[in-house]
Amino acid sequence: MFNWFRRKINKTESEPVSEPTEQVTTPETEPSSKQSDQEDYLTWAKTAYKNIQQRQTPSTSQPEATELPPETTEQPVTEVEPETPQNSQSPPKETKKEETPAWMQKSDRLEALKETAMETAAVEDTTPITFDEEFVWSAKVLAAQGRAPDDISEEEINWLKRLRQGLGKSRRGLVNQLKSIVGQGPLNEDAVMEIEALLLQADTGIEATDYIISTLQNKLLEEALPPEQALDYLKSILRDILDRPLQKVVNPGFAPEKGVLNIWLLTGVNGAGKTTTIGKLAHLAQKSGYNCIIAAADTFRAAAVEQVKVWGERTNTPVIANPGKNTDPAAVVFDGISAAQARQADLLLVDTAGRLQNKKNLMAELAKIRRIIDKKADKAQVESLLVLDATLGQNGLRQAQVFSEAANLSGVVLTKLDGTAKGGVALAVAQQLELPIRFIGVGEGIEDLRPFSSYEFVEALLNE
Ligand SMILES: Nc1nc2c(ncn2[C@@H]2O[C@H](COP(=O)(O)OP(=O)(O)OP(=O)(O)O)[C@@H](O)[C@H]2O)c(=O)[nH]1
Numbered sequence: 001m002f003n004w005f006r007r008k009i010n011k012t013e014s015e016p017v018s019e020p021t022e023q024v025t026t027p028e029t030e031p032s033s034k035q036s037d038q039e040d041y042l043t044w045a046k047t048a049y050k051n052i053q054q055r056q057t058p059s060t061s062q063p064e065a066t067e068l069p070p071e072t073t074e075q076p077v078t079e080v081e082p083e084t085p086q087n088s089q090s091p092p093k094e095t096k097k098e099e100t101p102a103w104m105q106k107s108d109r110l111e112a113l114k115e116t117a118m119e120t121a122a123v124e125d126t127t128p129i130t131f132d133e134e135f136v137w138s139a140k141v142l143a144a145q146g147r148a149p150d151d152i153s154e155e156e157i158n159w160l161k162r163l164r165q166g167l168g169k170s171r172r173g174l175v176n177q178l179k180s181i182v183g184q185g186p187l188n189e190d191a192v193m194e195i196e197a198l199l200l201q202a203d204t205g206i207e208a209t210d211y212i213i214s215t216l217q218n219k220l221l222e223e224a225l226p227p228e229q230a231l232d233y234l235k236s237i238l239r240d241i242l243d244r245p246l247q248k249v250v251n252p253g254f255a256p257e258k259g260v261l262n263i264w265l266l267t268g269v270n271g272a273g274k275t276t277t278i279g280k281l282a283h284l285a286q287k288s289g290y291n292c293i294i295a296a297a298d299t300f301r302a303a304a305v306e307q308v309k310v311w312g313e314r315t316n317t318p319v320i321a322n323p324g325k326n327t328d329p330a331a332v333v334f335d336g337i338s339a340a341q342a343r344q345a346d347l348l349l350v351d352t353a354g355r356l357q358n359k360k361n362l363m364a365e366l367a368k369i370r371r372i373i374d375k376k377a378d379k380a381q382v383e384s385l386l387v388l389d390a391t392l393g394q395n396g397l398r399q400a401q402v403f404s405e406a407a408n409l410s411g412v413v414l415t416k417l418d419g420t421a422k423g424g425v426a427l428a429v430a431q432q433l434e435l436p437i438r439f440i441g442v443g444e445g446i447e448d449l450r451p452f453s454s455y456e457f458v459e460a461l462l463n464e
Pocket of ligand 1: 298418
């Protein structure tokens with residue numbers, strides 16, 4: 001079964017940018033090779049599209065296929081992963097050299113990206129897929145991470161489309177302006193000011209903005225880069241900022257550990273998207289084969305418990321709640337742990353209250369919950385995740401600061417990146433709070449949450 005939480009972490013990806021060569025795309029000097037890259041990507045995308053459609057064929061309610069542009073290459077790419085052991089029943093695989101497109105063979109970056117890529121997904125999505133510009137973009141992002149066109153699911157394509165759409169506003173404001181500034185040699189004072197303004201407007205925050213500009217400037221003083229490559233270098237800086245907090249955390253993965261009880265405490269101010277996130281996480285857990293339980297420990301507001309129950313029903317996940325009004329959240333956590341242990345659950349999602357008005361109470365409540373966990377489930381793998389509304393920008397960051405002082409946070413779930421949010425807020429979270437972003441939400445639907453990938457995020461933010 002496909003694990004929707006899984007994301008492999010490659011240590012070299014999160015090393016400082018001081019030695020960035022492995023993260024930057026191999027420079028493309030000849031325009032003709034750039035063009036052939038584009039054609040290869042298009043061929044790859046068409047092959048992926050055909051494969052998705054073929055998988056849909058047995059279904060009776062097959063949506064009309066979108067007309068594909070004329071073929072540019074006859075041979076579909078079928079295999080790029082050489083390490084899979086040979087299956088005696090499967091047809092012999094042809095050599096990698098013959099099947100891997102030229103643009104994939106020449107980039108060392110591919111190997112690094114494979115490490116951080118999502119594993120193969122085989123789950124189908126019901127949304128009819130269309131071959132459009134967004135499909136090609138999504139396919140390109142997957143191809144660049146070393147994926148083969150025959151193992152792409154429409155669910156993954158749809159997720160990337162939503163991510164790209166969500167960051168559309170930020171991207172449109174950034175890319176063209178950045179391109180016109182960064183390709184002109186070392187940054188002069190005006191250029192620095194322009195980039196600074198662009199990044200600050202995108203909610204990147206002063207700290208991350210300063211870091212980005214000084215790192216970029218150092219590189220441009222060393223070497224003259226044309227706009228595309230300067231932009232690639234900029235992307236590597238952003239990925240580095242986003243991945244760096246992972247170096248400090250005990251569990252840099254995103255998947256609940258098998259064989260132990262995982263307890264994820266979700267905290268955040270009202271309206272940040274906590275309950276919705278719990279529902280979406282329960283859904284990911286369900287379809288990844290984890291036995292999950294929800295503890296409705298936000299007992300301050302009766303409606304919050306009811307809301308959690310609705311998500312429990314939608315995702316077929318048991319919800320532990322205490323019917324009394326204003327009951328002790330720690331007692332609900334206690335019951336939740338008992339239920340999780342009795343049912344040998346893998347994951348207990350805890351909805352906690354988030355009342356900023358009183359930091360002392362918040363701290364006391366969370367400390368009490370921690371004590372209960374330590375007493376009753378001392379072997380549990382505990383994560384404390386702050387749910388942060390990305391549309392709040394720097395205001396959200398200030399709230400986050402209070403929580404990080406109170407809650408011993410281990411990560412952030414950034415929600416509402418589909419709204420008026422500006423993508424730079426993710427960089428501010430990583431740089432200012434030094435917390436890894438674990439998941440991102442790009443909509444209200446059950447499928448609109450996935451583990452965070454710095455590569456996909458930066459591409460969605462800076463790739464037209
Ligand atoms: N557009 C968008 N809306 C979201 C997202 N996540 C949550 N929401 C919406 O934000 C609103 C608040 O979400 P909740 O999950 O109720 O937030 P909460 O933090 O649990 O709030 P309380 O229940 O009041 O504590 C709801 O209307 C959600 O549908 C997202 O990623 N994108």
